[in-house]
Amino acid sequence: xxKKTNSLEQLTCPAPLPVKDTIVLGHGSGGRLSAxxxxxxxxxxxxxxxxxRLDDQAIVRVDGTRLAFTTDSFxxxxxxxxxxxxxxxxxxxxxxxxxxGGATPLFLSTAFIIEEGLPMxxxxxxxxxxxxxxxxxxxxIVTGDTKVVEKGxxxxxxxxxxxxxxxxxxxxxxxxxxRPGDRVLLSGSIGEHGIAILAQREGLEFECPVESDSAPLxxxxxxxxxxxxEIRCMRDPTRGGVASALxxxxxxxxxxxxxxxxxxxxxxxxxxxxxxxxxxxxxxxxEGKLIAIVAxxxxxxxxxxxxxxxxxxxxxxxxxxxxxxxxLVTMRGALGTSxxxxxxxxxxxxxxC
Amino acid sequence: MxxxxxxxDAHIARALLTEITQQARQPWxxxxxxxxxxxxxxxxxxxxxxxxxIELVHGPGCPVCVTPLETxxxxxxxxSRPEVILVSYGDMLRVPGSHADLFQVKAAGGDVRVVYxxxxxxxxxxxxxxxxxxxxxxxxxTTAPANAIAVWQAKHERIENFSVLVxxxxxxxxxxxxxxxxxxxxxxFIAPGHVCTVMGCGEYEALARDxxxxxxxxxFEPVDLLEAILLLVRQLEKGExxxxxxxxxxxxxxxxxxxxxxxxxxxxxxxxxxxGIGIIPRSGLRVREEYGDYDASRIFxxxxxxxxxxxxxxxxxxxxxxxxxxxxxxxxxxxxxxxxLGAPMVSSEGACAAYYNYRRNLCGSATLxxxxxxxx
Amino acid sequence: xxxxxxxxxxxxxxxxxxRAGRVQFGGIVRQVRLDFVPDANxxxxxxxxxxxxxSKVDEAEAQRTYxxxxxxxxLEAELPPDxxxxxx
Numbered sequence: 001x002x003k004k005t006n007s008l009e010q011l012t013c014p015a016p017l018p019v020k021d022t023i024v025l026g027h028g029s030g031g032r033l034s035a036x037x038x039x040x041x042x043x044x045x046x047x048x049x050x051x052x053r054l055d056d057q058a059i060v061r062v063d064g065t066r067l068a069f070t071t072d073s074f075x076x077x078x079x080x081x082x083x084x085x086x087x088x089x090x091x092x093x094x095x096x097x098x099x100x101g102g103a104t105p106l107f108l109s110t111a112f113i114i115e116e117g118l119p120m121x122x123x124x125x126x127x128x129x130x131x132x133x134x135x136x137x138x139x140x141i142v143t144g145d146t147k148v149v150e151k152g153x154x155x156x157x158x159x160x161x162x163x164x165x166x167x168x169x170x171x172x173x174x175x176x177x178x179r180p181g182d183r184v185l186l187s188g189s190i191g192e193h194g195i196a197i198l199a200q201r202e203g204l205e206f207e208c209p210v211e212s213d214s215a216p217l218x219x220x221x222x223x224x225x226x227x228x229x230e231i232r233c234m235r236d237p238t239r240g241g242v243a244s245a246l247x248x249x250x251x252x253x254x255x256x257x258x259x260x261x262x263x264x265x266x267x268x269x270x271x272x273x274x275x276x277x278x279x280x281x282x283x284x285x286x287e288g289k290l291i292a293i294v295a296x297x298x299x300x301x302x303x304x305x306x307x308x309x310x311x312x313x314x315x316x317x318x319x320x321x322x323x324x325x326x327x328l329v330t331m332r333g334a335l336g337t338s339x340x341x342x343x344x345x346x347x348x349x350x351x352x353c
Numbered sequence: 354m355x356x357x358x359x360x361x362d363a364h365i366a367r368a369l370l371t372e373i374t375q376q377a378r379q380p381w382x383x384x385x386x387x388x389x390x391x392x393x394x395x396x397x398x399x400x401x402x403x404x405x406x407i408e409l410v411h412g413p414g415c416p417v418c419v420t421p422l423e424t425x426x427x428x429x430x431x432x433s434r435p436e437v438i439l440v441s442y443g444d445m446l447r448v449p450g451s452h453a454d455l456f457q458v459k460a461a462g463g464d465v466r467v468v469y470x471x472x473x474x475x476x477x478x479x480x481x482x483x484x485x486x487x488x489x490x491x492x493x494x495t496t497a498p499a500n501a502i503a504v505w506q507a508k509h510e511r512i513e514n515f516s517v518l519v520x521x522x523x524x525x526x527x528x529x530x531x532x533x534x535x536x537x538x539x540x541x542f543i544a545p546g547h548v549c550t551v552m553g554c555g556e557y558e559a560l561a562r563d564x565x566x567x568x569x570x571x572x573f574e575p576v577d578l579l580e581a582i583l584l585l586v587r588q589l590e591k592g593e594x595x596x597x598x599x600x601x602x603x604x605x606x607x608x609x610x611x612x613x614x615x616x617x618x619x620x621x622x623x624x625x626x627x628x629g630i631g632i633i634p635r636s637g638l639r640v641r642e643e644y645g646d647y648d649a650s651r652i653f654x655x656x657x658x659x660x661x662x663x664x665x666x667x668x669x670x671x672x673x674x675x676x677x678x679x680x681x682x683x684x685x686x687x688x689x690x691x692x693x694l695g696a697p698m699v700s701s702e703g704a705c706a707a708y709y710n711y712r713r714n715l716c717g718s719a720t721l722x723x724x725x726x727x728x729x
Numbered sequence: 730x731x732x733x734x735x736x737x738x739x740x741x742x743x744x745x746x747x748r749a750g751r752v753q754f755g756g757i758v759r760q761v762r763l764d765f766v767p768d769a770n771x772x773x774x775x776x777x778x779x780x781x782x783x784s785k786v787d788e789a790e791a792q793r794t795y796x797x798x799x800x801x802x803x804l805e806a807e808l809p810p811d812x813x814x815x816x817x
Binding site for chain 1: 354357361362363366367388389395396397398399401402415416417440442443444446447456457459460461466467468469473474477492496575
Binding site for chain 3: 354355356357359362364365367368369371372387389442469470471472473492493495496498499502506509545547548550551576580601602603604605609611612615
């Protein structure tokens, strides 16, 4: 029989809070754990205003020239998947991080961390893919590094890439620039990369005609910037999906963002996979899509420019930036009610319940 | 997607809401049992669309939330052993045990793998004959047949390195325990449509009769739930207390007999501890002795693992529908999906998580949660 | 709890001790065990939970009950739009 208690403090939940003193997988997921790691360890240590903007790239001025500079690591499994591989993913990912700052990507470096025992043929395939992707994107791989780690210490192959590009003087793209009234534009259908990868995963396998959407976005961005300079910021919604990227923008700009569920393009196959596994497509990774926050007067012309490009054919206006006492992303559904779209703590997991 | 999208139709939903508003003259408290139904209610905002005299409370419909602390601790123990591969549905990975969760055990070197189906767990066992594969078999009656077949198949194919750690809970005894509580205010129930797909509707007749409450077996899409609520309201306004089936496309009265048979073959009914609630007699399943070689709790000698739970707990009251997640002083502040204190916040189907993820902005604690750094 | 979704059986296979089928969910296909739906065949819809079909969709019943709902919805659609609730 329940005891009466006068003090609310005496009510507790059945499990004590586990203290996190080790890194867990969730810290790399792009969700809240990742954000906390950044806030509690990296930002305080490296204290500087460029890093504090937490954009996908750093824009620095060197002797009057504005450079964009970014780094990214690729740990994807499997190494080869429908629509790409770790090599093409690396080039596209880095080119895109630069492009999100409005930069023209120029040069890349690639550092390989290879697990002992990796077949030479695998390495050749990855390198060939890097070369093709770089050539198609108009960037050069000008330097790199190779390390080999003992068997068991590396999971086949990790790739780190760094990219440099040039940014025009009059461009100011940053996650802290969204303002109430701005429109949220999305370049195409969501969740393809994440689902293409999941379909290959042990324990979850299913037949899936969806390929990864991995692609370089810098020419799409160039077309958008030509249509209008009133673009506040852009993000490529990779790990953590559209939801995480929008939450980051809302957080940096201290605004609310309201999405319209019916406007968000999604392929039937991605929806089927998400329904089966109990996943929300808003959190599934994309590797060839971008979100742009655009001034209301410029939204239509930017949208038109996007739709003229092969990577923006299905572009839509999917939401609006609003005033909000605290940073918040919400989504209005078919019944007219709104629900929150929060950051997840870690990776989204398939569920049966 | 056929048989899914039509049940999300906004026009039909609105028409049902109008009917409900017109027909509900008195205040009624309705409980949905299943976490998936809670999820839909929160996601589509059905509770705010219903007239104010209809109150929805949420039941213990989350097998993840109610898995006993001991079972989690046993799973954690097994996962830390180098010879074991601990295989689980994704839902269980972040549920806190006494000292850690499966993610942390994985971080410390435990081999923990997620599967969608128990057949995938069997596959892992076949591919890794030198390791011991333990499958964390949780769920309500819906999942019992699949979990049972995995055990049956392991025995018949002699997959000797496969075993299950079971925590299966049954719905009707939980409803009975809930209804017998003097605090219970529920006037009508939406029974869980997928549990009834397997078990049929018969078990709910006794409950409807004994407690004089209408029970409607409901589906999981917004139109399903609204239709179920309308059927409940109609009965309540007329003073009826029958069992009705809204989810006719999936549920028939007898349920799924082949599925029930395999559950009978592999499992037997046992007393079960529900996390945060306590022991409910004959409310769970355990592996029969004939299949003892595939029962992880027997072959791994885990009896010594026990866990202390506080006698009084708010999540118990949430699971019984006596309190809303927002009544909890820790909700949204010390307790968030990022730093969960209890299972209903961890499980994506838990009431607390559903409230937090979809509707936190309603209660204002969002402001507080954002302003103060996460409690460590 | 108990996430089960409807899918269409494209083809059936005999595994010896059990039947399985390739089931389509909105464009993706997964092998699903049909142990519990012995009378389900290609073309039928089944409700699938953790890779097992737990029921065959009763299409006739579904159609019958849905027709009534669809009528309600059609009537509602003809009404002039009013302020839809927005809780944001």
